[in-house]
Amino acid sequence: MGLDPSIVKELIRITDEERVLLSLDERYTYAFDASFGTYLPDVVVFPQSATEIAEIMKLANREQIPVTPRGGGTSLSGGPLPVAGGIVLAMTRMNKLLRIDRDNLIAFVEPGITTAELQREAEKAGLFYPPDPSSSNVSTIGGNLAENSGGPHGLKYGVTKHYVIGLEVVTPQGEIIRTGGMTVKNVTGYDLTSLIVGSEGTLGIITKAVLRLIPKPPARKALMAIFDEIVDSGRAISGILKNGILPAKLEMMDQASIRAVENYQPSGLPLDAAAILLLEVDGHPAAVDEEIRKAAQICRQYAAREVRLAADEAERAELWKARKLVSPAISQVKPTKISEDATVPRSKIPEMLERLRQIREKYQLHLVVFGHAGDGNLHPNIIADSRDRDEMKRVEEAVAEIFKAAVELGGTLSGEHGIGTMKPAFMEMELGSAGLDMMRRIKQAWDPNNILNPFKIFPQPGQTRVVLTE
Ligand SMILES: Cc1cc2nc3c(=O)[nH]c(=O)nc-3n(C[C@H](O)[C@H](O)[C@H](O)COP(=O)(O)OP(=O)(O)OC[C@H]3O[C@@H](n4cnc5c(N)ncnc54)[C@H](O)[C@@H]3O)c2cc1C
Known part of the structure; x- marks a missing residue:
């Protein structure tokens, strides 16, 4: 469809020509993540400050253009896919480590810094940033915060949400707000920091983070x-x-x-x-x-x-x-890898392993299990070939059964990868309709025009299954 030239002109005015990508081949690079589906954005913009993002969000609201924030694009649940086209906000140029404050054991960062770089810088200061998604060389802190990512260290040290004490966020309507602060304790008002963490880029764009470090x-x-x-x-x-x-x-x-x-x-x-x-x-x-x-x-x-x-x-x-x-x-076994992260209470791990064995046999699939078993976050991965439609249909059914088994055992659809485009159909099964409706109302309050990262987390009418066949 493409954007009206006047809007492109305005985006260039807010940023500059070099930071606005319009050609098909460049936009195509931003049509994927590490999950499924290809969605072409109309334009890719590289902001360099919260002020620029605020202006872009005001423009997007006025013109009703969807905006999708993107970090390293390693999401396994479809979070950064621009499902409705529009603007992809590529956050990778806002990648500075602003400061490590050794006296207070905190780091101030921009969201585009990679997880591994922050870990290295913390180590140089004799400190430790424990959240360690296996994608850390590519994933960004902004993506980690938006997905509330974990990793092997989650068992002892917790996940990303346990290390964030303050954020700067641009709201969907273009206000710049600060949540939390620099103190480890802070109970002033609602805990908006925790609300933004894990919101999968649907409630606000994180432009700065204050992160807690611990002694190594x-x-x-x-x-x-x-x-x-x-x-x-x-x-x-x-x-x-x-x-x-x-x-x-x-x-x-x-x-x-x-x-x-x-x-x-x-x-x-x-x-x-x-x-x-x-x-x-x-x-x-x-x-x-x-x-x-x-x-x-x-x-x-x-x-x-x-x-x-x-x-x-x-x-x-x-x-x-x-x-x-x-x-x-x-990934060498077959070209298509479907990575799930259904999580169960730790005492239920043996039962979940047995359920996964049954699912593997029932659907005759190459189902591999590995992962952060210590915190119940098994990673059942199905290896398939997306060109084989019959196999992919069986994968869709098997994935639905994996979710069902996890929820029946008192667990959850996702321990760390998020819901994105992959799991909305199953949200009500875990949350109930009132719980899901409360989440919808939160989204509505923050983003009345549904501009920011639409078609994520919440099921569309009639959406009842995971869709892996395009
Ligand atoms: C090989 C591999 C291994 C992985 N291992 C793990 C693992 O061990 N643990 C784990 O938890 N995950 C893992 N993942 C999943 C993925 O790496 C994480 O979800 C990661 O946090 C995504 O970060 P990203 O920068 O790539 O974000 P993206 O994929 O670009 O985006 C993820 C979400 O964050 C939003 N977002 C990005 N930046 C911002 C911002 N500044 N403000 C607001 N929203 C934003 C996007 O809109 C999207 O919804 C793995 C992925 C791969 C491919």
């Missing part, structure tokens, strides 16, 4: 426990947590993910194992020694046939490298 743990040790039955690995997770150990990371890989990694890049993983657990403890060196010894003992009690302790830092790094290889490795 002085020591860490890791182990791999090998199991002949996947259900035993699930029981061992509960066993470890019940026995007073809180690992910094506790990850699981099933046989299919072990084999995929070994095929892709041999890493010394046991090919005949049904599952492995990777566990790391951190803290004071004496406590770390004691905890890793105890964790190994518990794994053996829960039928681990072998426990391998990483002897030094290099071996520890090797263990985690194997875990990081799962995503690229399974």
Whole structure:
């Protein structure tokens, strides 16, 4: 359809010519994320300040043009897809680390900084920013805040929301507001910071964040426990947590993910194992020694046939490298990867593993399970081929059953990837109609013209399933 030339002219006036992309090939680059669907924006704009964004939002409201904020584009749920066309606000040029305040253990950042860069800068200051999505080299803090992203550290240290104490936000109607502040404690009025975090770019555009840092743990040790039955690995997770150990990371890989990694890049993983657990403890060196010894003992009690302790830092790094290889490795099996993150209470992990096995058999799909098992956030991934329509239909049904199983076990549709375009049809199943309606009313109050990131989170009339076939 394209934008009226007068609007393009105004966007160029607000920013400059070089920061407004109009050609088809450039716009096409912003039509994807790491999930499904291709939606071409009419224009891509790179703002450099909150003031510019406020002006763009006022223009968008006046002209009724949809606006979609975008960070690194690594979303697995469709969050940055410009479903209704319009303007993509690419936040990647607002990427400065503004300041690390060592006295108050906080960092001031612009939203386009990558997660990994913030982690590196915190380390240089002897501090630690724990949220660690596996996409950290590409994902941005703005995207992490909007999705409330987690990662392996979530088990002990929590997720992004636990490290944000203040935000600067441009509202959908173009006001610049500040939420929270610089103090760890703050109960002045409604907690708008928490409302914006996890709102998937539908309530406001984050233009600055004040993030909490913590002292860097002085020591860490890791182990791999090998199991002949996947259900035993699930029981061992509960066993470890019940026995007073809180690992910094506790990850699981099933046989299919072990084999995929070994095929892709041999890493010394046991090919005949049904599952492995990777566990790391951190803290004071004496406590770390004691905890890793105890964790190994518990794994053996829960039928681990072998426990391998990483002897030094290099071996520890090797263990985690194997875990990081799962995503690229399974992508070699077939071209289409559907990454789910349904999450269950930790005591229900063995039951969820059994439900996933049944779903795999019922739909005859290549379903791989790995992920942040220590916090119940399993990652069932289905590997398929989007050109095979019959297979994709089975995937759609299997995904719906995964959501249903998680909710029936007292869990949730999404532990960290968000709802986006992928899961709206299932929102009512988890929240009930009154709960969902309350969320709609919040959206309506913030964004009466439904300008900001429309067609996300909330189901459209008649939307009853996940749509993977275009
Ligand atoms: C290989 C791989 C591994 C992954 N591992 C993890 C993991 O371990 N844990 C995890 O939680 N996720 C993971 N993800 C998902 C993804 O990386 C996260 O959701 C991440 O936070 C997205 O950040 P981004 O900068 O790429 O945001 P985008 O994908 O660009 O956008 C995500 C959402 O944020 C909104 N947004 C972006 N910037 C702003 C802003 N400044 N203001 C308001 N809204 C904004 C967008 O509108 C969109 O809704 C993984 C993805 C991949 C591809």
